[in-house]
Amino acid sequence: MAKTNPGRFFEDYAVGDVLTHAVPRTVSGGERALYHALYPARHALYSSDEFAKGCGLPASPVDDLITFHMVFGKTVPDVSLNAVANLGYAEGRWLKPVYEGDTLTSVSEVIGLKQNSNGKTGVVYVRTTGRNQHGEPVLDYCRWVMVRKKNVDAPAPDTVLPELKTVLAPGDLVIPEGLDFSTYDTALAGEPHRWGDYEIGETIDHVDGVTIEEAEHMLATRLWQNTAKVHFDVSVRPEGRLIYGGHVISMARALSFNGLANAQMIVGLNGGAHANPCMAGDTVRAWSEVLDKAETSAPGVGAIRLRLVATKGGEPFALKDEGGKYRPEVLLDLDYWALMPI
Amino acid sequence: MAKTNPGRFFEDYAVGDVLTHAVPRTVSGGERALYHALYPARHALYSSDEFAKGCGLPASPVDDLITFHMVFGKTVPDVSLNAVANLGYAEGRWLKPVYEGDTLTSVSEVIGLKQNSNGKTGVVYVRTTGRNQHGEPVLDYCRWVMVRKKNVDAPAPDTVLPELKTVLAPGDLVIPEGLDFSTYDTALAGEPHRWGDYEIGETIDHVDGVTIEEAEHMLATRLWQNTAKVHFDVSVRPEGRLIYGGHVISMARALSFNGLANAQMIVGLNGGAHANPCMAGDTVRAWSEVLDKAETSAPGVGAIRLRLVATKGGEPFALKDEGGKYRPEVLLDLDYWALMPI
């Protein structure tokens, strides 16, 4: 019997299955430094221990998206090795910051299944939880992917569709313990614009662009121990290696510093679509739209709900065509909650 | 007189010479993170402090190949700057794990010399020892290289050929102090296959491939402070930069996770050949063959002897042609001992 991992096929999942993902990972200053090398990341709270301490935290946590990528990467061999498409995210919540020295693990529960009418594929819904070495959840999110069947004659499971919130309510968000923006330093953070300066409906063109190289996205994707072949092996994708969607998320989030430097902490992921593939040579740009705002119970801390769109060209603020389809230059449409100084 | 290092030529070596290699190096989480970014490395013991503690170690050591590359890199200016070919390795033993904060140095002793019949080159045999800041040996290996003579009229030295074991006996292997696999967690490690599940003669196709970029192999080679010109300077190698053989070793070892996830620690290097050059654009694949198995005195720990072959295409398990020569797509043929849970 082959000892290599063939991945799971659609018929291998049952609702209620709990998948313990492999390869726990201890985080150090090395992952933080690489994140700064891979993305133009400049949010001060993730760059400086002193700044983070001034915000009530014990030290500077690693970027929330490092946590996301590490927790997500572990799920790939069990969830998406045979995936045809990464369909969506919902109910993502960052529950506790991750610090250097923490060790992360991931577990997923299958929460929904629906075979497609073609009988060849089906949609698998999982809720993934990342935990630190104390067993404390640090991140929790739902994701659904379309997975191939290996045996098309395998019987279709009963359809179970999980009830997922399209948007997290402000009360669902978990504010890191001790967070306090009442003495927040906007000069060191890089921009004067506070929570009160943003209006719902406002759009921001983040102006900057980054042309992506093969070496960069592969370094990033490996760093998160994401093993999906399509990102690394030209021989299985002669049209070019597909860039990990999370690389585009991090690139767009980092670019959004220019206009949203004070949207420091990501605490909620409402949804996201990888609208079109990204390949080396593409120049990634980003724009944001303010979707909502809410107060929080933490001193000086407001919540802002943002749409973050990454493109590889085209006009900013153009998202879909007349038929409601994403325009071909749109790479990412992400909906998240962040925390800002009021 | 020129102050730059011209490297040593064949006539500059004498049996018994001890070469103290320059540039000691302190290891941090940065080297570990870069290793994860450069290679699809997922062996749990080298990824997680918690997992390593569960195996009886004080923390997660750096990958055994980081130790190898750092110890090896220091030898390049003194041993292989004028080398024509890297001919072989033998009797490599990892003697103590290396942890963040350790500082490594290398010393080599010339243990053999043989001038070639053409009078223009000769083979130099060295035994290299890497030590930590306490002077404790962490790695010991023999290597022989073909080196040019500067002065072809220099007299040939007496031929001295060291007696080198073609294979380390299980009793030669040093098991890290405290190592205990009796409560080893295969779910977190990523595969269920234990020492008892592998049979001598069994072959494993590791399935995955990675297409290599120039930036990646140069980042890696510099990281180990290996200065050989051929890896960096297009103007001295118009046919393309030659990829450091150690980059291929690490890539193949990381790819072997898929099928050998529990072959955690490398403790012995019996031999190795860089069969053909590797260049950017090549897609590296790997396959393994189980050559031998042995019990050890450590609780729950078995030793497994593996052939690890890296290729840039072609059929897996095809190594040599009818004439006994390596097939042109074979990059590496490595013979090593690793430790697995019984």
Next chain:
Amino acid sequence: MAKTNPGRFFEDYAVGDVLTHAVPRTVSGGERALYHALYPARHALYSSDEFAKGCGLPASPVDDLITFHMVFGKTVPDVSLNAVANLGYAEGRWLKPVYEGDTLTSVSEVIGLKQNSNGKTGVVYVRTTGRNQHGEPVLDYCRWVMVRKKNVDAPAPDTVLPELKTVLAPGDLVIPEGLDFSTYDTALAGEPHRWGDYEIGETIDHVDGVTIEEAEHMLATRLWQNTAKVHFDVSVRPEGRLIYGGHVISMARALSFNGLANAQMIVGLNGGAHANPCMAGDTVRAWSEVLDKAETSAPGVGAIRLRLVATKGGEPFALKDEGGKYRPEVLLDLDYWALMPI
């Protein structure tokens, strides 16, 4: 009003303005490891804690150029986002080594202004100071850049030209507290040549070359949180991304190890010119000239003033053409003071 940073234009500066630069940064072993991956850096004092302790320091500091790049990178959004040219440096002094765990900030003061006769641009002189988390200055340097006017009708400011030393006197240099080269180990450092072995006027061809890739210079430039568009975005520079001048400085300094391995610490920057643009594909080489030597009060420590020239080909030691212009293959002409064992 747009929330993104448009950068300052010439008319936005006034002599005496103090610019607090954003995004403080905590340094870890990650930045050190990346520096070793990005450049062939082998100076032992920056590689090994043990070696640095043997020189009287508490641990190995991060490379002096890491300090420079981090302090410099923070100034880009406020000083050079609309710069047409980076004209010069003067009076750069390293005042205190930076260690892992330190957090750096930068502040600049406008010390000079001169509108150009065309009325469209002007020269801005700033003195930038980098500080650690204790408020102690770690680096201080002057830099002048040509900046565009946004409104060409804005009135010209009074011309103020700062008095800048063309060369720092040896007495201006700050020797790190405790530095002691009296038991300096040249074998571990990599070369036998001490301060006394270098003569004023001597030139050294550093021999080695490195061909630069896009991914590498972008990783480096982002690592220092330098956001200038021209380094990242092909769409704004169809002729190719311009490599950050500091990348060339670090590459040349690292290459200079071969011949100047004992020129350990950079303590003064007298001046520097980025003579011609550097682009991916260029093979960078370096040569040095000994400009001056001086004794210091620290035990066993001498100061050496060096010209460091980076080229992308051509003959070593050829700097300018008959008309006094830099030859087209010259990339960098840097004038600095370093510390060597006597």
